[in-house]
Amino acid sequence: MQNGSKLFAIILGVLSIASPGKAQQRAVSLLLINGKVFTADARGTIVQAVAIDGERIVAVGSTAEITRRFRAARTIDLQGKLATPGFNDAHIHFLSGGLSLLRVDLNGARTLDEAKRRIARRVAELPPGAWVLGRGWDHTLWGGRWPTRQDLDEVAPNNPVLLQRVDGHVSWANTLALRWAGVSRQTPDPPGGEILRDAQGEPTGILKETAAGLVARIVPEPSREEKMQALRRALEEAKRYGITSIQDNSGYETTKLYRELLRQDQLTVRVAEWQNFEDSVSELQRQRVEFASFGDDPRRLKLTALKGYVDGTLGSRTAAMLAPYADDPHNSGLPRRSPEELTRMVVERARAGFQIALHAIGDRANRMALEAFEAASKVSAGEQRRLRIEHAQVVAPSDFARFRDLGVIASMQPSHAISDKRWAQARLGEYRVLGAYAWHLMRSFKVRVPFGTDWPVEPINPYLGLYAAVTRQSPDGDPPGGWWPQERLSIQEAIRCYTAEAAYASFEENEKGVIGPGMLADLVVHSRDLLTIEPEEILRTETVMTIFGGRIIYQRQTAEQPASRR
Ligand SMILES: [Zn+2]
Incomplete structure (x- = not known):
C-alpha cells in the first residue's frame, strides 16, 4: 500500500x-x-x-x-x-423512527417512575379514550421485573395504552387496552407469542412477540399526514448525521409516501425499501409490477429485499437458541415458524427471484436461516440473490463458515452489542458469548458485514455505531479494554461496513459507498x-x-x- x-x-x-x-x-x-x-x-x-x-x-x-x-x-x-x-444505514425502521419522534419516547427511562411520568405527560395532552402509543422502555434498566397493566392504569385509567419495548418485540398494555382488544384470561396464547399471566391467570399486560398483535390490531393506523410528518422528521435526523442511504423496514405501502417526497424533491436519502416476506409470492409480484409502473429513479427509491422474521430478541428471551438460556434453563426461545415451513417459504421466494433478509438473533434461528438459504441456493445462486441475515447476533462456531460458503451477508448493528452486553453474558453463558455480535470473526471469514442501527431500537447516530464497533464499550467506557475485545474493528473497517459493504448489500456497489469517479456524490464531512x-x-x-x-x-x-x- x-x-x-x-x-x-x-x-x-x-x-x-x-x-x-x-x-x-x-x-x-x-x-x-x-x-x-x-x-x-x-x-x-x-x-x-x-x-x-x-x-x-x-x-x-x-x-x-x-x-x-x-x-x-x-x-x-x-x-x-x-x-x-x-453513511448507508443497512437496517433501519425509518417510519417507526419518525413516528417515535412524535410519540411517547421511553428510551433511556432509567426507572419505572420515570417511564410513568413521561406517559402521564402524554395522557394529559389527550382526550379520554384516545390511544397512548410509544416505545423504548427497557425493564432491564429497572431491575428486570416486567412492568404490569396496573402500573399503566395508575397514570392512564381512561386511555388505552400500548407501548413497545425498546426492541419492538414485547408490548406493554394497560387494562383498558386489553379490555377493548378482548384479551382476557380465556384468550389462548397465539402461535409464536405469549400473554404473560399472573398467579390468578389474568393477563399482566405484557404481550410477547405475536401476542402484541392482539392489541395492536385494534389501534387505529396513523393518518397519512401523521406518517408524512414522521418521515420529514426522520429525514431531518438523517441529514444531521450524514446518512445519505437507508435500507428500510417500513414496508411496501410506505414507498407511496417516499414517492410523494421524491416528487417534491424532499427525499434526501436514497431508499432501498423492503417488502414483507410473509406476503404471498403473487402479492409480492403485484407490488413489484405496480412499483415499476411509477418509473421512480432507482437510485432514489427502489425495492430490494423481502424482510422476514425467524425469531425474537435476546433482551426478551424470545431469540431461538440451540440450547436453553443460561439464566432461564427451561426456555430456548421462540422460532416464529417451523424449519420446514421457513425453508419452503424461502425457496419459493428465492425461486421467484427475490433477495431475502431474515431477522435471526439466536444461534438456532441463524442455523434455520442458513439451512433455508442453502436450500434456496440450489434453486438460485446465493451470491446473485445476496441473501442476508439481519442481526446475526448469536452464531454457533461451525456456522461462520457457512455464511462464507453460501455467500450470505451478515447485516449487523454494532450499537446492539454495547446496549445488550449488560445482560447478554448472563443470557448466553461463557461459551456462546464468543459467537455473539462477532463482526470481526464474521469478517475474518470474508463475510460481507454491512452496518446499520435498527433505529428506533437504537439511536440513529452512526457515530455511536462506529464507536461501538471499534471499542466494544458503552459510551461511559465500560468495560475497560472492551467487551470481548477481539471483536473490535479498525475505524477504517467500521467506516467501510457503514458505506461500501452496505452498498453491496443493496446491489449498489457500483453506484455508491466509495468516493471515486463515476460514483454518486454522497459525502459527509x-x-x-x-x-x-x-x-x-x-x-x-x-x-x-x-x-x-x-x-x-x-x-x-x-x-x-x-x-x-x-
Ligand atoms: Zn429491525
Whole structure:
C-alpha cells in the first residue's frame, strides 16, 4: 500500500507536467479541496480533493491536480477536515423512527417512575379514550421485573395504552387496552407469542412477540399526514448525521409516501425499501409490477429485499437458541415458524427471484436461516440473490463458515452489542458469548458485514455505531479494554461496513459507498478526524456537512464550518 501510494504520487507528478491550461479546464458544479478524503475503497485510499458534476463524482486526487483540471461554480475548502462516503444505514425502521419522534419516547427511562411520568405527560395532552402509543422502555434498566397493566392504569385509567419495548418485540398494555382488544384470561396464547399471566391467570399486560398483535390490531393506523410528518422528521435526523442511504423496514405501502417526497424533491436519502416476506409470492409480484409502473429513479427509491422474521430478541428471551438460556434453563426461545415451513417459504421466494433478509438473533434461528438459504441456493445462486441475515447476533462456531460458503451477508448493528452486553453474558453463558455480535470473526471469514442501527431500537447516530464497533464499550467506557475485545474493528473497517459493504448489500456497489469517479456524490464531512482521534472522541464527532447527489443538504450551524468561496 505504501508503494502504491508512492506510485500514485509519481503519476500525479507526471500529470501535473502534462496539465492543461485554464482554457482546457473542465467546468463542473462543485469542488471539495484541501480535505482528508477517506474514499473507503478496498485499499483505504486517502485523497485531498473531489470534483463533482451534477449528482456524480468525476475525479478525485490532490488539491493541486483537481484545481488544475477543473473549475467549478462552487469550491469548498475543507480545511483539512475528514470526508467519507455518506453513511448507508443497512437496517433501519425509518417510519417507526419518525413516528417515535412524535410519540411517547421511553428510551433511556432509567426507572419505572420515570417511564410513568413521561406517559402521564402524554395522557394529559389527550382526550379520554384516545390511544397512548410509544416505545423504548427497557425493564432491564429497572431491575428486570416486567412492568404490569396496573402500573399503566395508575397514570392512564381512561386511555388505552400500548407501548413497545425498546426492541419492538414485547408490548406493554394497560387494562383498558386489553379490555377493548378482548384479551382476557380465556384468550389462548397465539402461535409464536405469549400473554404473560399472573398467579390468578389474568393477563399482566405484557404481550410477547405475536401476542402484541392482539392489541395492536385494534389501534387505529396513523393518518397519512401523521406518517408524512414522521418521515420529514426522520429525514431531518438523517441529514444531521450524514446518512445519505437507508435500507428500510417500513414496508411496501410506505414507498407511496417516499414517492410523494421524491416528487417534491424532499427525499434526501436514497431508499432501498423492503417488502414483507410473509406476503404471498403473487402479492409480492403485484407490488413489484405496480412499483415499476411509477418509473421512480432507482437510485432514489427502489425495492430490494423481502424482510422476514425467524425469531425474537435476546433482551426478551424470545431469540431461538440451540440450547436453553443460561439464566432461564427451561426456555430456548421462540422460532416464529417451523424449519420446514421457513425453508419452503424461502425457496419459493428465492425461486421467484427475490433477495431475502431474515431477522435471526439466536444461534438456532441463524442455523434455520442458513439451512433455508442453502436450500434456496440450489434453486438460485446465493451470491446473485445476496441473501442476508439481519442481526446475526448469536452464531454457533461451525456456522461462520457457512455464511462464507453460501455467500450470505451478515447485516449487523454494532450499537446492539454495547446496549445488550449488560445482560447478554448472563443470557448466553461463557461459551456462546464468543459467537455473539462477532463482526470481526464474521469478517475474518470474508463475510460481507454491512452496518446499520435498527433505529428506533437504537439511536440513529452512526457515530455511536462506529464507536461501538471499534471499542466494544458503552459510551461511559465500560468495560475497560472492551467487551470481548477481539471483536473490535479498525475505524477504517467500521467506516467501510457503514458505506461500501452496505452498498453491496443493496446491489449498489457500483453506484455508491466509495468516493471515486463515476460514483454518486454522497459525502459527509466530519467535525473530527475519525481516523486518528482517540475512540472516545468518536462520540463527540458531529457531521459538519452532508452532500447528497452533489447538493449540500446540511451544514452545521457553528463558526467552525468549512469556508465556501467562489
Ligand atoms: Zn429491525
